[in-house]
Structures are given as C-alpha cells and as structure tokens.
Amino acid sequence: MRYLKLLTLFWQTSLAARMEYRTAFALAFLEAGLEAAGKLFGVYLFYANGFDLGGWRWQEALVVLGLASLLDAFFIGVFNPNLRRISEMVQDGTLDFVLLKPASSQFWVSVQQFAAEGVPFVLMSLGLLGYAGAVAGLDAAGWLRLGLGAAAALLLAYAVAFLFATTSIWFVKIFNVVYFLNTIVWTGQYPVQAYSRPFRLFMTFVLPVYFMTTAPAEVALARLPASWLLVVFAVAGGVLVLSRAFWRFALRFYASASS
Amino acid sequence: MAEALGPAVRAHNLRKVYRVAEKEPGFADTLRHFVRRRYREVEAVRGVSFVIEPGEIVGFLGANGAGKTTTLKMLTGLIYPSGGELEVLGHVPYRREAAFLRQITLVMGNKQQLIWDLPVLDSLRINAAVYEIDPAEARRRTRAFAELLEIEDILTQPVRKLSLGQRMKAELMASLFHLPRLLFLDEPTLGLDVNAQAAVRRFLRDYRERYGATILLTSHYMADIEALAERVLVIHRGALLYDGGLGGLVERFAPFKEVRLELAAPAEPAELAGFGEVAEASGRRVRLLVTKEGLTRTVAELLSRFEVRDLSVTEPPLEDVIARVFSEGRV
Numbered sequence: 001m002r003y004l005k006l007l008t009l010f011w012q013t014s015l016a017a018r019m020e021y022r023t024a025f026a027l028a029f030l031e032a033g034l035e036a037a038g039k040l041f042g043v044y045l046f047y048a049n050g051f052d053l054g055g056w057r058w059q060e061a062l063v064v065l066g067l068a069s070l071l072d073a074f075f076i077g078v079f080n081p082n083l084r085r086i087s088e089m090v091q092d093g094t095l096d097f098v099l100l101k102p103a104s105s106q107f108w109v110s111v112q113q114f115a116a117e118g119v120p121f122v123l124m125s126l127g128l129l130g131y132a133g134a135v136a137g138l139d140a141a142g143w144l145r146l147g148l149g150a151a152a153a154l155l156l157a158y159a160v161a162f163l164f165a166t167t168s169i170w171f172v173k174i175f176n177v178v179y180f181l182n183t184i185v186w187t188g189q190y191p192v193q194a195y196s197r198p199f200r201l202f203m204t205f206v207l208p209v210y211f212m213t214t215a216p217a218e219v220a221l222a223r224l225p226a227s228w229l230l231v232v233f234a235v236a237g238g239v240l241v242l243s244r245a246f247w248r249f250a251l252r253f254y255a256s257a258s259s
Numbered sequence: 260m261a262e263a264l265g266p267a268v269r270a271h272n273l274r275k276v277y278r279v280a281e282k283e284p285g286f287a288d289t290l291r292h293f294v295r296r297r298y299r300e301v302e303a304v305r306g307v308s309f310v311i312e313p314g315e316i317v318g319f320l321g322a323n324g325a326g327k328t329t330t331l332k333m334l335t336g337l338i339y340p341s342g343g344e345l346e347v348l349g350h351v352p353y354r355r356e357a358a359f360l361r362q363i364t365l366v367m368g369n370k371q372q373l374i375w376d377l378p379v380l381d382s383l384r385i386n387a388a389v390y391e392i393d394p395a396e397a398r399r400r401t402r403a404f405a406e407l408l409e410i411e412d413i414l415t416q417p418v419r420k421l422s423l424g425q426r427m428k429a430e431l432m433a434s435l436f437h438l439p440r441l442l443f444l445d446e447p448t449l450g451l452d453v454n455a456q457a458a459v460r461r462f463l464r465d466y467r468e469r470y471g472a473t474i475l476l477t478s479h480y481m482a483d484i485e486a487l488a489e490r491v492l493v494i495h496r497g498a499l500l501y502d503g504g505l506g507g508l509v510e511r512f513a514p515f516k517e518v519r520l521e522l523a524a525p526a527e528p529a530e531l532a533g534f535g536e537v538a539e540a541s542g543r544r545v546r547l548l549v550t551k552e553g554l555t556r557t558v559a560e561l562l563s564r565f566e567v568r569d570l571s572v573t574e575p576p577l578e579d580v581i582a583r584v585f586s587e588g589r590v
Contacts, residue, residue, distance in 0.1 A: 005388050013385065017376040020417065096337050097372040100365055101389050102357035252353075255277065256337045 003107060011114040014081075018116060025116070032076070032117035036124040039069070043128065054193030061191055062132035063146070063217040068189035069125035070150055071157045071212055075182045077118015079158060082110050083165035087175040090168045093257030106247050110162060133220070142220050148229055149216025156236035157185060157212050159243045166243070169250040181207070188213035211235045267348060267441055267473040268311040268334060274342035275304040275329050275497075303329040305497040306343065311473060313440075318488030318505075319477040322585045326497040327477045331443050334475070335365045348441055361390065364439040368449030371430050373418045379429040380414050383436060390437035397436075404432045408462055424455030431459065435466060442466075444476040448483055460486045481577040493584060500584060505577070513580040516554055517573050520545040523566035534561055538579070543568075548575060 019025050043065060053061045086109050089095035098108045133146055164177045188209040192200045204210040211232050218224040219232065281299050282292040304326045311317050321327045332338045333345060336352030336359070345352060350359035373382045380401070387397040405411040408428040413421055421429065427447065435442070444463070448456040460483060467474060478484055484491060484505070491508055493501040501508055518535065522543045531537050534557050535549035549557045554572065561567065 009385050009388055013374055013377060013381050017374060020376045093370055099337055100360055102360040103389050252339050256332050
C-alpha cells in the first residue's frame with residue numbers, strides 16, 4: 001500500500017515538475033500525439049492489404065505489433081526517463097539520497113519519473129491491440145491470456161532494461177545502451193518466425209524479445225497452449241530476480257560522487 | 260525518540276581504499292587512456308577508530324581530501340568499508356536496513372534532495388509517505404520546523420526560486436522531517452551568508468536539545484564547530500590525528516598565544532620578527548604568535564621597544580591552529 005501511495009506521489013510530482021514549463025510540456029505532448037498517429041498510419045499502410053508473415057495471418061501479426069507498441073510506449077513513458085535518471089544520479093551523487101531512504105531503492109529509481117509523452121503511445125498501442133484482438137477473433141479467454149501476456153512482457157522488458165541500466169554504477173554514462181535495447185525490442189514488432197534462424201536464436205536466448213511479443217501473442221491466439229503463460233511469467237520473474245540481485249551487487253561498488 | 264543502547268557510533272580500524280584512474284594531459288595519452296587504463300590505489304581512510312556516545316555533538320575536521328566525507332559515507336552505509344569494524348545505532352551501516360535508515364539522516368551542503376522545479380511542500384509529501392508519517396503529524400512538523408527555521412512564507416515557492424540560504428533551510432527541514440536520532444552533516448552551512456549560518460546553527464542546537472539527537476558535523480567554518488561541537492575529531496590524510504575537546508586541541512597543537520598590538524607608529528615586519536611569528540603587520544596593527552613560555556618576557560620587551568597604544572593577549576583563532584595541524588600533519 002505504501003508503495004502504491006509512493007508511486008502515485010512520484011508520478012504526480014513528476015508530472016507537476018514537467019507541467020511547470022507549460023510550452024515545453026504542451027509541445028512534447030503534441031509531438032508525441034503526432035508521432036503516435038504517424039506510427040499508426042505506417043501500420044495501416046503495411047497491414048491494410050493483408051499478407052502472410054512467417055506463417056502468421058496479418059490479423060495475428062497485428063497482435064504482435066500491438067504488444068511491441070505497448071512496450072515501446074512504456075519505454076517512452078516510464079523506462080527511459082527513469083533509467084536515464086539512474087545514470088544522472090550516479091554522475092552527480094544524488095543517488096545517495098535514494099539509498100538513504102527506508103524504501104526499496106530499485107523501486108524508487110525505476111518509477112520516480114513519469115513522462116506524459118508516453119500517454120498517446122499507450123493509448124495508440126491499446127487501441128491497436130484492441131483492434132488486432134477483435135479482427136483476429138479473440139474470445140474472452142483469449143483476451144484474458146492477452147492481458148496476462150502483456151503484463152508478463154512489460155515485466156520482462158523492464159527487468160532486462162534495468163539490468164542494463166544497473167551497469168551505470170560502474171560505467172556511469174551508459175544510458176545509450178537502454179536506447180539500444182529499446183530499438184532491439186522494437187524488432188519484436190514482427191513475429192520471430194519472420195526472421196532468419198541466427199537472429200531468431202538471438203531474440204529468444206540472448207535478448208528475450210521472443211518472450212516479450214511473439215510468445216504472449218501466440219498464447220493469446222491459442223497458437224501455443226495457455227500453460228506457456230507460465231513459461232513467459234517464469235522468464236520474466238527469473239530476469240526480475242536477477243535484476244534485483246544484480247542491483248544489490250552493483251551497490252557494493254557504488255562510490256558516491258565526491259563533494 | 261527511543262534511547263540508544265550502547266554507543267551511537269563505534270568505528271574500529273576503519274579503512275577505505277579507492278582505485279582511481281590516472282591520465283596525463285595530451286591527445287596521445289587520451290588514446291592510451293582509452294585503450295588501457297592506468298590505476299592507482301588511494302587509501303582515503305587509514306585505520307580510523309572512535310566512539311560517539313548518544314547525544315554528543317562531534318565536529319569532524321580535516322583539509323579537503325582528508326577523508327571526512329568518505330568516513331561519513333561509510334557511517335551512513337552509502338559506501339562499503341575496505342576494512343575494519345563499524346556499528347552505527349547497533350546496525351552495520353552498509354546493510355542499509357530500514358530500521359537503521361529511519362533513524363539517521365545525511366545533509367550535504369553541496370547536494371540537494373528537494374525537487375528543483377516544485378515547492379518544498381511537494382518534497383515533504385514524498386518524505387512523509389516514505390517514512391509513513393500520518394498527514395496530521397506531517398502538517399504539525401511542517402509548521403514547527405518552518406517556524407524554527409523562519410521559512411513559513413517560502414514553502415509554496417518552487418525550490419529553484421529560493422535563495423541559497425532558504426534552500427539550505429528547506430533542505431534541513433526535509434532531511435530532519437522523520438526526526439532522526441543521528442545526524443550526519445557534511446558542510447551544512449557551505450556558501451551561506453553569516454546570518455543564514457547563524458540561523459542554521461541555532462536550528463541544529465534547538466533540534467538537538469528537543470530530540471536529544473547525536474550529531475557528527477564537518478565544516479570548514481570554524482564558527483560552526485565552535486558554536487556546536489563539544490568534541491572534535493581531526494583527520495589528516497586518512498588518519499585520525501586528534502580526538503578530544505576543542506580546548507585540548509588548542510592546548511596540544513598551539514603552544515603559543517596571540518598578541519595583538521596597536522602601535523603609535525607603523526613598524527617594519529623585520530623589527531618585529533625577533534619577538535615571535537608575525538602573523539599580520541599592516542601599518543600600526545600587528546598580530547604576533549608568541550610561545551607561552553616566553554610570553555611575559557616578550558610582552559615586557561615589546562612595551563619597552565615600541566610605543567604601544569593597545570595590547571591584548573588571546574588564544575589563537577581556531578582556524579590558525581587547524582591550519583598548522585594540517586600543514587605540519589602532526590600527531
């Protein structure tokens with residue numbers, strides 16, 4: 001309950017801080033709205049005439065794209081601003097204040113920022129997922145599987161991104177690697193079956209993009225049994241536990257920028 | 260505020276070694292530095308031992324780079340010691356247990372936790388949620404602290420619009436909002452004007468009296484140390500040089516008195532050199548450092564040699580004593 005209250009306060013204050021600069025806030029929001037609309041138009045052009053992609057009908061492939069869009073929206077609205085802050089806080093030593101608070105430092109550095117620019121992308125991706133699910137003919141159980149799969153995908157994407165961001169403790173200016181990850185995750189907009197074998201292996205076992213988009217979509221569309229949801233959650237949970245252990249380990253090496 | 264069992268701080272043979280990269284200037288060395296780094300080990304804290312009892316106010320003195328901040332950061336659990344034993348309020352700091360963190364605070368004069376673009380009250384709301392202070396109690400504390408620090412009228416202004424002094428007061432308010440028992444203050448009056456420094460000192464004294472808190476304070480302003488600390492720890496190049504009262508520090512490191520003279524006519528420094536160390540000689544005003552043993556004889560000789568309008572003998576300023584300790588590195 002305390003963490004829910006903290007999350008609400010963090011996002012309220014983060015939004016309030018951004019809204020202090022009214023023009024910049026309005027322009028960023030407008031720009032995000034236009035970009036989201038542009039992305040949607042691109043999707044329309046690509047999928048309007050229908051095709052078969054690695055054995056996926058276009059309606060099914062659209063579910064994969066919807067999940068990738070949702071992850072991208074969370075990168076824009078939550079992951080990127082927060083994980084970039086870790087690097088800044090290590091650089092200027094203000095991570096000290098977080099580490100001195102009797103609250104999970106991982107929670108704090110992961111959610112203290114909220115970029116409203118992510119909202120249009122979230123809305124766009126939810127719209128896309130809704131449309132994709134409808135044209136793919138999802139039943140009630142399918143929608144439930146999609147919801148759960150999307151939650152697991154978000155958890156996994158966060159955990160992987162946090163693993164990368166944690167290396168800021170040693171390398172300080174490492175944030176570009178999180179942008180790189182954002183780009184790699186975006187490759188998950190197509191089902192992995194559409195890629196060549198080496199890339200497919202990379203997307204499954206090195207950077208588990210397969211478990212972020214294709215696998216949840218396959219479960220939602222009943223291309224894989226529902227029990228695969230457990231596999232997706234297990235991968236997400238495993239990487240989350242690993243990210244937590246890695247963060248604690250990294251803090252042993254935190255030098256706290258000198259005064 | 261619960262009473263502590265045992266010492267507030269117990270450090271034994273505390274050590275911290277850093278590995279720092281070294282680089283010569285120039286582009287060729289930049290390339291070498293990029294490909295292959297050269298590192299050197301720096302022993303920032305070398306076997307420091309001390310005990311601080313609950314309720315004490317201890318000044319931590321040392322030149323820049325002496326190891327004060329590193330020691331403070333080990334005491335708060337921000338960095339891991341390389342060796343030695345450390346116990347703070349019965350906890351091992353680097354484990355950063357919630358029960359420990361709820362009882363301490365660290366105020367740094369050159370860093371701030373307040374949200375830059377929002378009013379102070381927004382930062383306090385977050386702190387109240389983190390420390391689970393109920394809203395009525397949070398309002399009461401806000402009123403009480405704001406009154407003590409005389410910042411009632413600035414709490415709704417964005418932090419970026421506050422003066423340095425106002426910001427430091429607000430920073431103190433945010434840092435002490437959870438009523439910590441142990442305060443680590445690293446240069447809390449850095450860059451403040453005389454009035455703001457005095458206000459901060461008043462507030463800290465008042466807080467300590469009200470809540471019986473223990474304070475470990477570093478400052479380059481001796482006035483802070485003289486006004487607040489009953490005991491000082493002097494650290495030099497990572498080693499503890501002195502642990503005791505302020506008076507004892509002067510006694511031990513300054514076996515001289517300061518003789519201030521106002522002469523009827525200006526005197527050359529060369530004429531004064533034989534009477535002691537000339538600390539200042541500008542026109543008719545002279546400041547001499549004279550050994551305690553030769554004080555009576557020197558004063559008599561000064562009075563017979565010069566026409567003296569005024570003369571006073573005092574302990575030397577603490578700054579001078581400390582500067583001597585650091586420059587000579589004496590134990």
